[in-house]
Amino acid sequence: MTDASMTxxxxxxxxxxxxxxxxxxxxxxxxxxxxxxYGVAAIAVGLLFLLFxxxxxxxxxxxxxxxxxxxxxxxxxxxxxxxAESKMLKTGEYxxxxxxxxxxxxxxxxxxxxxxxxxxxxxxxKPGGTxxxxxxxxxxxxxxxxxxxxxxxxxxxxxxxxxxxxxxxxDSRFLMASDLDLVDALExxxxxRGAFNWNFITGTDSGVDNPGGxxxxxxxxxxxxxxxxxxxxxxxxxxxxxxxxEEFAPKNRWTDLIEVNISNLAAVPSIVFGIxxxxxxxxxxGLPQSAPLVGGLVLTLMTLPTIIISTRASLAAVPPxxxxxxxxxxxxxMQSVFHHVLPLAMPGILTGTIIGLAQxxxxxxxxxxxxxxxxxxxxxxxxxxxxxxxxxxxxxxQIYTWASRADPGFYEKAWGGIIIxxxxxxxxxxxxxxxxxxxxxxx
Amino acid sequence: xxxxxxxxxxxxxxxxGFVMGRSRALQSAGGxxxxxxxxxxxxxxxxxxxxxxxxxxxxxxxxxAQPFFVNSRVLATLPEDIVSEGSSIGLxxxxxxxxxEGLDVAVAQxxxxxxxxxxxxxxxxxxxxxxxxxxxxxxxxxxxEVLGGAQLYRSLNATASSIMAVVVLVIAMGGAGWAYSRSxxxxxxxxxxxxxxxxxxxxxxxxxxxxxxxxxxxxLFNTVEFFRLYPAADFFFVTKWAPSFSGRGGASDLGVLPxxxxxxxISLIALLVAVPIGxxxxxxxxxxxxxxxxxxxxxxxxxxxxxxxxxxxxxxxxTVGPLLVTMFGKDTVGWMQGGTAVMTAGLVMGIMLIPFVxxxxxDIINAVPQAMRDGSYGLGATQSExxxxxxxxxxxxxxxxxxxxxxxxxxxETMIVVLGAGAAARLSLNPFEAxxxxxxxxxxxxxxxxxxASPEALVAFALGMTLFVLTLGLNVFALYIVRKYREQYD
Numbered sequence: 065m066t067d068a069s070m071t072x073x074x075x076x077x078x079x080x081x082x083x084x085x086x087x088x089x090x091x092x093x094x095x096x097x098x099x100x101x102y103g104v105a106a107i108a109v110g111l112l113f114l115l116f117x118x119x120x121x122x123x124x125x126x127x128x129x130x131x132x133x134x135x136x137x138x139x140x141x142x143x144x145x146x147x148a149e150s151k152m153l154k155t156g157e158y159x160x161x162x163x164x165x166x167x168x169x170x171x172x173x174x175x176x177x178x179x180x181x182x183x184x185x186x187x188x189x190k191p192g193g194t195x196x197x198x199x200x201x202x203x204x205x206x207x208x209x210x211x212x213x214x215x216x217x218x219x220x221x222x223x224x225x226x227x228x229x230x231x232x233x234x235d236s237r238f239l240m241a242s243d244l245d246l247v248d249a250l251e252x253x254x255x256x257r258g259a260f261n262w263n264f265i266t267g268t269d270s271g272v273d274n275p276g277g278x279x280x281x282x283x284x285x286x287x288x289x290x291x292x293x294x295x296x297x298x299x300x301x302x303x304x305x306x307x308x309x310e311e312f313a314p315k316n317r318w319t320d321l322i323e324v325n326i327s328n329l330a331a332v333p334s335i336v337f338g339i340x341x342x343x344x345x346x347x348x349x350g351l352p353q354s355a356p357l358v359g360g361l362v363l364t365l366m367t368l369p370t371i372i373i374s375t376r377a378s379l380a381a382v383p384p385x386x387x388x389x390x391x392x393x394x395x396x397x398m399q400s401v402f403h404h405v406l407p408l409a410m411p412g413i414l415t416g417t418i419i420g421l422a423q424x425x426x427x428x429x430x431x432x433x434x435x436x437x438x439x440x441x442x443x444x445x446x447x448x449x450x451x452x453x454x455x456x457x458x459x460x461x462q463i464y465t466w467a468s469r470a471d472p473g474f475y476e477k478a479w480g481g482i483i484i485x486x487x488x489x490x491x492x493x494x495x496x497x498x499x500x501x502x503x504x505x506x507x
Numbered sequence: 508x509x510x511x512x513x514x515x516x517x518x519x520x521x522x523x524g525f526v527m528g529r530s531r532a533l534q535s536a537g538g539x540x541x542x543x544x545x546x547x548x549x550x551x552x553x554x555x556x557x558x559x560x561x562x563x564x565x566x567x568x569x570x571x572a573q574p575f576f577v578n579s580r581v582l583a584t585l586p587e588d589i590v591s592e593g594s595s596i597g598l599x600x601x602x603x604x605x606x607x608e609g610l611d612v613a614v615a616q617x618x619x620x621x622x623x624x625x626x627x628x629x630x631x632x633x634x635x636x637x638x639x640x641x642x643x644x645x646x647x648x649x650x651x652e653v654l655g656g657a658q659l660y661r662s663l664n665a666t667a668s669s670i671m672a673v674v675v676l677v678i679a680m681g682g683a684g685w686a687y688s689r690s691x692x693x694x695x696x697x698x699x700x701x702x703x704x705x706x707x708x709x710x711x712x713x714x715x716x717x718x719x720x721x722x723x724x725x726x727l728f729n730t731v732e733f734f735r736l737y738p739a740a741d742f743f744f745v746t747k748w749a750p751s752f753s754g755r756g757g758a759s760d761l762g763v764l765p766x767x768x769x770x771x772x773i774s775l776i777a778l779l780v781a782v783p784i785g786x787x788x789x790x791x792x793x794x795x796x797x798x799x800x801x802x803x804x805x806x807x808x809x810x811x812x813x814x815x816x817x818x819x820x821x822x823x824x825x826t827v828g829p830l831l832v833t834m835f836g837k838d839t840v841g842w843m844q845g846g847t848a849v850m851t852a853g854l855v856m857g858i859m860l861i862p863f864v865x866x867x868x869x870d871i872i873n874a875v876p877q878a879m880r881d882g883s884y885g886l887g888a889t890q891s892e893x894x895x896x897x898x899x900x901x902x903x904x905x906x907x908x909x910x911x912x913x914x915x916x917x918x919x920e921t922m923i924v925v926l927g928a929g930a931a932a933r934l935s936l937n938p939f940e941a942x943x944x945x946x947x948x949x950x951x952x953x954x955x956x957x958x959x960a961s962p963e964a965l966v967a968f969a970l971g972m973t974l975f976v977l978t979l980g981l982n983v984f985a986l987y988i989v990r991k992y993r994e995q996y997d
Contacts, residue, residue, distance in 0.1 A: 092889055092892070093889070095889075095891060095892075096890060096891045096892075098891075099890075099891035099894070099895075100791070100795055100890075100891070102787050102791075103787045103788065103790055103791025103792075103795055104791060105787070106783065106784045106785075106786075106787030106788045106791065107787075107791055107792070107804050109784055110784055110785075110788055110808045110811070110861050110862075110865075111804070111807055113811070113858045114807060114808070114810060114811055117811075117814070117818075117822055117858075120822065120825075120826045121818070121822075124825065124826075300711075301711045301714055302711075304707060304708045304711035304712070305708070305711040305712040305715065307708055308705075308708035308709055308711065308712045309712055312705060312708065313712070321716065322712050322713065322715055322716060325715045325716050325718075325719050326715045328719070328979060328982055328983070329715055329718060329719060331912065331915060331916075331978065331982040332722070332919075332975065332978065332979070333918070333919025333920070333921070333946065333974060333975075333978055334921065335919065335921045335946050335949055335950070335971070335974070336722060336726075336919070336971055336974065336978075337722075339722075339725060339726065339949070339953075339967070339968065339971045340721055340722045340725050342725075343725030343726075343728075343729060343968070344721050344724075344725055347959075349570075349571070349574075350574055365718050368715065368718075369715070372715070396697065396701060397701075398701040398704060398705070422813070423813075425815075426814075426815025426816070426817065426818075427815070427816075428815070428816065428817045428820075428921075428922050429816075429921035429922055429925075429946070429950065432950055432954055433949075433950065433953050433954065435954075437954065449511075460817040463817050463821065464817055464820070464922065464925075464926070467820070467821050467824060467825070467926060468926070475825055478821055478825075479821065479825075482817070482818050482821060485817075486814075486818070489813065489815070493813065
């Protein structure tokens, strides 16, 4: 531009100059910038989605790790104990006794807020079962004061977490707007407080009307046993298959067929593997339904292609000079592979295996078909061997079960479950990255 | 004899054989391992291999064959007229199995003695009540034929299992003994062991083929069974999906067309989201971005591929669905009735597919030779002109392959549509309506309480077959395109 303005006479005879940006160049440059911006925008949108996803997971999931508890000291007389045990609805009777006692206690301490028994019932959730099982286990404590730490109802929980507010609360038999005053007063008096929800991490699945008591522990164990099966089957089988295909297989039709098969299996939808598991392992072979063993077998078949593909890549990365040197000093082909090539490829194989396991850990659909739905996870297996055959669920299937329940209290648990699941996945992937960084060799 | 004990005994025989075989070979060489043909460890391994492999093979085949044999023998004893209206022989057999399991449980808990379980009859005892006491719930009263069948089932199984234990142990010991007798200094133990290992490697590689065969058989058998109960023409051409809920008989309409439409519509929306974003990310990352930006942005976007689909499903159901309702719901334009819709599932599935499209396209764009770019720059083209007119046409077959692979992924995706797309099967053009897909219906038909021999449950296998054929066709076609393209520049 400066050149052109300094020598206007020289520019005149020429129709165009490289120094002068004419309309067409401007258009082309603008198109260039636009195109570049599309790229930036695409990446920005992708990253934005990622951010949005993690923000909503964290925002909705963290409340699952806290719960609202009530510290209440309570005396059950022998008379009441016998009376309650003679009733048809035993836990309901315990609940009534407890609510009446709490009401009396609150009236004595001179609460200013108006309340009735119904309001207390709505706030405390369903403590009858907890109280009854305590007294059945400790009959000697009947008649002496016992301080209980009882979970409040899921709506009160929601009020503490901000899910339920005074503006959006809808009066129902679960919680009335007027109850919130009582909740506030109880909080001021130190009876209601928030606490870390250990039960969510160590507990088992609860009934459909009790989101407060739901825990992920049993399904974590279910996932653990499945991963054991996957690890101990898919690692040896995958490595053996890769060694054959990479080191020994002659180039013929059979080998081609196997290779095409493996790459196609890698793209078969996971639900089809679930159908396979249902038809072959459960109906045909008669293995128990909902067992982590069957889940592990199905996931093994699903993970095998992933492991084979990554193992073959790391075997192929070992330079041929290693094999030649081994053969040169008299090793057999088998010895050169098992003594030299395989150990050198091991870091890559392990990385691929961990990534395959991480994929298997998050898989849900096939587990639903073989019966590992969440409500199966009601108790821990009794021992190590029964961990494989005892009906159980897995983390993602448990999350699915919670997400499909009607009570919105379970949604929070589902998000919380996702945080735990993602923590496992992040740990596994981090181990894979560290393995790769530390041990991978470049030849 | 419990199964675990059998396995442990075989392993013990193998370990013992290993030690014995090794020492016998050494002894025959006068204790000097240099006089052996192979290293001593191979003589031991040879004996161990002969102890384990034949016995394990017989064990596995026996375990697979035994149910068939027992079932056919029990079936032969059941009278013809036991199959009542609205039932099938399969249901009667499952009754027999359940009673037999119940008797097993009762014996295990000590509620019945072994003899009692073998001799009780339904005239003198209420079997259902007795089994109910030990926690085995039976649906109906036990008829004498079923009880007799169950007792035969138990005794056959018990006999077969003990014969199996004896046969397997004899084979294990025989194999070990034979290999032991051959452990001499001149015996080529290494060659034998290596041939055995190679056979194991080939077997491991064949598991991929066995899996495919298993999938095909599982789908084919049950699909044929379904078409015997429900006309194939109705399945493929009826435009209505309305399974009866009772699960037994009744008029169900099981037309696949609404499900196919839902599947394609959701996949289409997913691709409309994923392809532009994924493709432009790939172009930017491979052509424009500095190594630093690429080193940060690429792994971040690939995180999206590592997130389990259940997370996306929940995201669709609880975050995206309600968000779309506030944007298009009855408060604003009134297009959307509920959170679950084609749009919800399609959008979220699109997010899931972004890294899939972008990393595949990235590889393909990087595979275009640098000379082609240089030639284009030399002619005066700008970078974007080079990309649009040289690189993309050159990479097009590969990109089409990547998009087809993404489409096959979208068609087979389950959790997002189960949670985000809704359950109503309908043929509609409105993307804000709830529709359902093949995968979602497979889950709901097989996890419901429909009886397993009914068309309502068997239809899931026909749907699975449709899905398998669709995705397999897409994959084979995509791989064919990608391979053909690769040959051009290598």
